[in-house]
Amino acid sequence: MGAVKTKRMPRAVREQQMLDAAVRTFGQRGYMAASMDEIAELAGVSKPLVYLYLNSKEDLFTACIRREAKALVDAVRAGVRRDLPADRQLWEGLGAFFTHTGENPDAWSVLHLQARTHGEPFAGEVTAMREEIVAFVTQLILAAAREARPQALGCARAARYPHDPELPEREVAGLAEALVGAAESLAAWANATPGVTPRQAAATLMNFAWAGLGDLMAGRPWAPPEEPPGPHVG
Amino acid sequence: MGAVKTKRMPRAVREQQMLDAAVRTFGQRGYMAASMDEIAELAGVSKPLVYLYLNSKEDLFTACIRREAKALVDAVRAGVRRDLPADRQLWEGLGAFFTHTGENPDAWSVLHLQARTHGEPFAGEVTAMREEIVAFVTQLILAAAREARPQALGCARAARYPHDPELPEREVAGLAEALVGAAESLAAWANATPGVTPRQAAATLMNFAWAGLGDLMAGRPWAPPEEPPGPHVG
Amino acid sequence: MGAVKTKRMPRAVREQQMLDAAVRTFGQRGYMAASMDEIAELAGVSKPLVYLYLNSKEDLFTACIRREAKALVDAVRAGVRRDLPADRQLWEGLGAFFTHTGENPDAWSVLHLQARTHGEPFAGEVTAMREEIVAFVTQLILAAAREARPQALGCARAARYPHDPELPEREVAGLAEALVGAAESLAAWANATPGVTPRQAAATLMNFAWAGLGDLMAGRPWAPPEEPPGPHVG
Amino acid sequence: MGAVKTKRMPRAVREQQMLDAAVRTFGQRGYMAASMDEIAELAGVSKPLVYLYLNSKEDLFTACIRREAKALVDAVRAGVRRDLPADRQLWEGLGAFFTHTGENPDAWSVLHLQARTHGEPFAGEVTAMREEIVAFVTQLILAAAREARPQALGCARAARYPHDPELPEREVAGLAEALVGAAESLAAWANATPGVTPRQAAATLMNFAWAGLGDLMAGRPWAPPEEPPGPHVG
DNA sequence: GATGAATGAGCTTTCATTCAT
DNA sequence: CATGAATGAAAGCTCATTCAT
Known part of the structure; x- marks a missing residue:
């Protein structure tokens, strides 16, 4: 489930995948109930990468x-x-x-x-x-x-x-x-x-x-x- | 801060105080960000009493x-x-x-x-x-x-x-x-x-x-x- | 449920009721999982009375x-x-x-x-x-x-x-x-x-x-x- | 006290350390009296890691x-x-x-x-x-x-x-x-x-x-x- | 670039226990 | 004699976040 695990994508694309996953998770679970773990998994990337690109949960939500x-x-x-x-x-x-x-x-x-x-x-x-x-x-x-x-x-x-x-x-x-x-x-x-x-x-x-x-x-x-x-x- | 610490109130009164504090806290912080600690303190009682009367965070929110x-x-x-x-x-x-x-x-x-x-x-x-x-x-x-x-x-x-x-x-x-x-x-x-x-x-x-x-x-x-x-x- | 709530019993009798309830609760739930609340309710008395007669959970279990x-x-x-x-x-x-x-x-x-x-x-x-x-x-x-x-x-x-x-x-x-x-x-x-x-x-x-x-x-x-x-x- | 704090071990090794600590703690304190805090400390890791690997106290005990x-x-x-x-x-x-x-x-x-x-x-x-x-x-x-x-x-x-x-x-x-x-x-x-x-x-x-x-x-x-x-x- | 390993902090919840009446 | 009211302390569990590789 989630995005297919494709390696080595350009940063802009990866970011959009993360935002897709985040919007879906935030929309369904709510901001606080959504966990970064779930978002990262749904986006098909590791958690540190989410932090590297989007900085924090707040920044991710703002994005x-x-x-x-x-x-x-x-x-x-x-x-x-x-x-x-x-x-x-x-x-x-x-x-x-x-x-x-x-x-x-x-x-x-x-x-x-x-x-x-x-x-x-x-x-x-x-x-x-x-x-x-x-x-x-x-x-x-x-x-x-x-x-x-x-x-x-x-x-x-x-x-x-x-x-x-x-x-x-x-x-x-x-x-x-x-x-x-x-x-x-x-x-x-x-x-x-x-x-x-x-x-x-x-x-x-x-x-x-x-x-x-x-x-x-x-x-x-x-x-x-x-x-x-x-x-x-x- | 919070309600004046009056001891030994009948249950019905305390419950209303707790609901007052809860509405205020939920309204300002949001359901998830509100902590039972904060609600109890604002109500001027200890946390176990909140649980004794209102059962759980969910029940409290529903009330x-x-x-x-x-x-x-x-x-x-x-x-x-x-x-x-x-x-x-x-x-x-x-x-x-x-x-x-x-x-x-x-x-x-x-x-x-x-x-x-x-x-x-x-x-x-x-x-x-x-x-x-x-x-x-x-x-x-x-x-x-x-x-x-x-x-x-x-x-x-x-x-x-x-x-x-x-x-x-x-x-x-x-x-x-x-x-x-x-x-x-x-x-x-x-x-x-x-x-x-x-x-x-x-x-x-x-x-x-x-x-x-x-x-x-x-x-x-x-x-x-x-x-x-x-x-x-x- | 539990013992019928009969008031004003001599202490010795009450104690036996409490021990009955305690043995049943400890036996079924286990020592740690048994709560004094449950024992008191099953005995048909209030919790402070249990403490008055039996002193503490440890003493009750020992008894x-x-x-x-x-x-x-x-x-x-x-x-x-x-x-x-x-x-x-x-x-x-x-x-x-x-x-x-x-x-x-x-x-x-x-x-x-x-x-x-x-x-x-x-x-x-x-x-x-x-x-x-x-x-x-x-x-x-x-x-x-x-x-x-x-x-x-x-x-x-x-x-x-x-x-x-x-x-x-x-x-x-x-x-x-x-x-x-x-x-x-x-x-x-x-x-x-x-x-x-x-x-x-x-x-x-x-x-x-x-x-x-x-x-x-x-x-x-x-x-x-x-x-x-x-x-x-x- | 407890295991020497060695960082960054492979998961399998850490799991055995945790089980060692858990067996010792459960054996000496009893299942209910044993606290996850104590087990984690004895294993030389933080509590969240224990949960990450072993899921819950029940699962840990079962393991x-x-x-x-x-x-x-x-x-x-x-x-x-x-x-x-x-x-x-x-x-x-x-x-x-x-x-x-x-x-x-x-x-x-x-x-x-x-x-x-x-x-x-x-x-x-x-x-x-x-x-x-x-x-x-x-x-x-x-x-x-x-x-x-x-x-x-x-x-x-x-x-x-x-x-x-x-x-x-x-x-x-x-x-x-x-x-x-x-x-x-x-x-x-x-x-x-x-x-x-x-x-x-x-x-x-x-x-x-x-x-x-x-x-x-x-x-x-x-x-x-x-x-x-x-x-x-x- | 990407990740497995790891944690500090905080949350909800429960319990044995005690006053004040 | 008996109890409703109340709490300090601690437990299980989760999460956002960061190293070290």
Whole structure:
């Protein structure tokens, strides 16, 4: 079991094997319950080599977080065409997100559960990634506010927030936070509920976020585009 | 440091002290990093007494989860007046939720992070509580669908889901999941962002969930009630 | 489970209950694995009371050994009629011995296994008892040497041990030791082999010891008396 | 104290050192009272190394039992020339047995006392060895019955057990049991009594077993061979 | 470059034993 | 007389980490 014991590989390759093994072990056992012995065995190398390349358990875990955070952000970025309207961008981004987390459950466990659970410096690593995503979503919300119905927004907002022509920054931050939080939660739900595809999860969340429960009740859901999110997603 | 060393307390009292110390320690250090030594010291008793009363680290952790899950559910229940319309019930529930989690961050860490991160049987304990809350939210969504605009719902929905006069069950489940997930996420955000009150967090989420981003953009937010959520919250 | 919780018993009775529980627990679990908690619970009293009466685990174990050693020696003594010839005395003694050990396996485990296994001062206690029995057997051997065939003994022995008209003391001691050891071993074997009665065990050993394998081979076994060992045994 | 601290030994060597230390410690302190700390120190290694190689206290103890059981059986086997008559084989086997147990008192304590006292799976291990020995002795008894005086055996036995031309199986089993038990007991006695050599112990037992007390009384002891049991013993 | 050998430190758990009532 | 409350001390076991080859 584990990687086939191939000797004399270049360092970069060996490191990736170790990170693979580590992500899998950390994701399944948890950070503390995972033992360096198990990781080394799964990677098909001896323990001292792990230490030589990755320094310590903390550094190894941090390396896992960084690699997987980058992979997730890259996957989402690659899934979004930036020339589309905001709601379509969000739709595509969610699709890519659910696809990636569904295909890499251990990585998602490391990012979403393990890293946040074991304090600094791990939580900070994942927070950085999360803020990137939240910033992206915030952009989309603001873009939507501008592009979608500028004049309606103009007057209606003026009535509501007379002294502040913009949506208050904190309010938007909260909205983005809520949206991302809902997405994270749905990722776990979709993984655990058999038969829920990434597309369905994305559709559910788009409905929820874009139309709102009020409009949903009134039979006015957000309309997903006819064509699939695109083969370039995942 | 720790509780004042008062000797010879009745068992029930000591047990609560131990649970207090355990929740605090588990919440801050994490389940695995927390040592029984530290918990015992914080509780002001010797380690054997902790084992005599709570049996094992696992049992102690489970007892913490159960106590705090019940406390949270009770707090939310106590904050909701069941004779109000659905959106008001949700508003009050969210207020109570954010208030309780804000006031008990260690307990919230135990429930939201630690218990979910360390597998069975802990995850199961908190899943049970979560399902209770998701069920409650599901009820509210369905109630809203019925009470709010029955006729609009009637014809408009019929157009959308011709073969199914109701919102598909899984769709509602997904919506409730997303709502609860967003709330959980906002709880952490509100705790971490200075100056965000439980009320504000609840308002943000109500807007997000009830009006939807689309309506928000159009300047049609959900309107929170004039009077505060009431002194009976928390 | 355990003794019925009857309050206010005279000390002597309570002590016997405790010793009963202790013998059973020590016999089944072993000295070290037996916990004072278990003994106290089985005796139906609280732990401090055990300490009040018996002082310590060591003292409790010693008390068990003494009581059961005395009980065993008394049983053997009661089973032997001292006016009979030596071989009949041995036969009766063995019968009483196998009967008692068969009926009190926990006590026998305490004496034969536990006490010897856990060093001083316990081994010493049981050694004292054992020496008493060995001395008794030694007497029987010497008596047999005198009574059975005095003249044959006289000349034949003189030829063999010319400078010592008696069987050398150490030789007799070794014989007694061997006989007692064989008896102890057969006690465990008889307990473990279904269908072996105390009588049969005693007969086997009498044959072995009295006639010797050589005579047995020649078809000249020792003849057990017709009448049963008697109801006065045990 | 303990072994000289030599670093970096091959695993097989270290394991034997550990077993040496364990046998000594278990033999002197008893299984439960022996601590892994003490064993490790006596072996001149750290505790984790003991666990790395021997897994657990139970496994370590089992390994001791197995090694010493094999050593004892091997010693007895090596001491017996299978081409001699039965009584001579027994005589040589007893000599080897008393020699080995006398030279390895801790090993004998482990096998005879500790292993039997602490239940399964330890008792089973030593029972297996014991059965091997009992079977060997049983063979010798039957062989003696056949070879020694066939015709005397023939008619005399027929008179005693008319319906069964053989000594009943259970009777022989009991005799072997008694003989082995006597030997075990004499081993402890010989160890504890200064000045008793293995040869003397063996002679005492041969007399007891082969001639029987009856013949001994009559001045007809079993005659040990003139030449010593042979330099190939131990 | 790669590894078998080795350990310091710390964890959970248990037990005999004793106060204070 | 009897006990619920409480603990010091130690045991088995595991792990991240490092030499020496």
